Amino acid sequence: MERLVESFDDLNSAFDDQLNRARAHTQSDSDAVSIDLDTGKDNKKIDFAKLAETFYNEQRQRIIEIQNPHISSLPNDFLYHIGYASTDDLVSLFSDVKYVFTGGSSGRMQKFANSLKEAAGVKLPTGAQLADLSTTDRYSLFKVGPVLSVSHGMGMPSISILLHEITKLLAYAGATGVSMVRMGTSGGVGVEPGSVVVTTTAVNGSLEPFQRCTILGEEVKRTSEFNDDLGDLIASCWDEDTPIVRGKTMSTDDFYEGQGRLDGAICDYVGKNKMDFLMKAHKGGVRNIEMESLQFASFTHRLGIPAAMVAVALLNRLEGDQVPASAETLSEYSARPQRLLASFLKKSIPYHSK
Numbered sequence: 001m002e003r004l005v006e007s008f009d010d011l012n013s014a015f016d017d018q019l020n021r022a023r024a025h026t027q028s029d030s031d032a033v034s035i036d037l038d039t040g041k042d043n044k045k046i047d048f049a050k051l052a053e054t055f056y057n058e059q060r061q062r063i064i065e066i067q068n069p070h071i072s073s074l075p076n077d078f079l080y081h082i083g084y085a086s087t088d089d090l091v092s093l094f095s096d097v098k099y100v101f102t103g104g105s106s107g108r109m110q111k112f113a114n115s116l117k118e119a120a121g122v123k124l125p126t127g128a129q130l131a132d133l134s135t136t137d138r139y140s141l142f143k144v145g146p147v148l149s150v151s152h153g154m155g156m157p158s159i160s161i162l163l164h165e166i167t168k169l170l171a172y173a174g175a176t177g178v179s180m181v182r183m184g185t186s187g188g189v190g191v192e193p194g195s196v197v198v199t200t201t202a203v204n205g206s207l208e209p210f211q212r213c214t215i216l217g218e219e220v221k222r223t224s225e226f227n228d229d230l231g232d233l234i235a236s237c238w239d240e241d242t243p244i245v246r247g248k249t250m251s252t253d254d255f256y257e258g259q260g261r262l263d264g265a266i267c268d269y270v271g272k273n274k275m276d277f278l279m280k281a282h283k284g285g286v287r288n289i290e291m292e293s294l295q296f297a298s299f300t301h302r303l304g305i306p307a308a309m310v311a312v313a314l315l316n317r318l319e320g321d322q323v324p325a326s327a328e329t330l331s332e333y334s335a336r337p338q339r340l341l342a343s344f345l346k347k348s349i350p351y352h353s354k
């Protein structure tokens, strides 16, 4: 019996030791603000106007090129999950779109669309609301001027379907100069809860900078990089005191075992294995974990669509697994990427008419 207690003590002190080492890796408010971990660039020193001029000059005329030779022979392409077809009048509905903002939940994307509507001073008749333009209940789709605010559900299969269909919709509509941004929530790795993370590169659950897809029984690897300039432009718009960090995002197919949690219904590893892995990820530049950025980055990179990913860290995974914050705190945290992107939009929209 005594031996057992001793071994528990040993285990506990080994775990405490890990936790202390982990805490030493957590960035404090002051040193987490604004540095890009990959390049050492200070986001606060980015000249928005100069970079925006170059970025939008390059992007303005860019059309969306679908990389599928079979599509042109379809008499009508049914975008089944969002409820449109290529023979609908997509040009009059969507040709002016410049931004697709996407996030997991329908409520978040409606809230974001409403905040843009209010910022733009658009008044709807009393009692009227922005319409959900998706005609199915798989995804929600709101449009405020040149901005689409679309939900993608949870996980890579879900965002993948949305991306295929929304991209074809915008290609059929003849939209030009479109950028895409995912706004989300995540588990931070060595960053304070509430920090905003702007992703440099998405890495898979093995910390590799590409997505492994199985297509026709074969494994295909796709690069999962985001557009650096777009990430810089966005990160430079944060003017609040809470931390913003640029670093890698690990993207997994599962919230529990896939992210090394100890609180799922199945777990075949111990705390030390989890901490060793998270510390290895942190050392490799990973600052948060979520479940869609790998698919989002590899899809947009393949089609040459500039894309970025912004997610708030709801917790620091070096400190625990459960998402402990109150509903109020969670809602305040998840409003941070929305405020950042609203401020980015306000500064960017003028460049589309230059």
Ligand SMILES: O=P(O)(O)O[C@H]1O[C@H](CO)[C@@H](O)[C@H]1O
Pocket (backbone or CB within 6 Å): 103, 104, 105, 153, 154, 155, 183, 184, 185, 186, 255, 290, 291, 292, 311
């Ligand atoms: O960023 P949001 O859309 O909140 O999604 C994140 O939260 C979900 C898990 O809770 C996953 O889909 C993950 O990527």
Ligand SMILES: O=c1cc[nH]c(=O)[nH]1
Pocket (backbone or CB within 6 Å): 185, 186, 187, 188, 255, 259, 289, 290, 291, 314
């Ligand atoms: O830990 C977290 C928090 C939000 N979303 C995730 O995927 N993981």
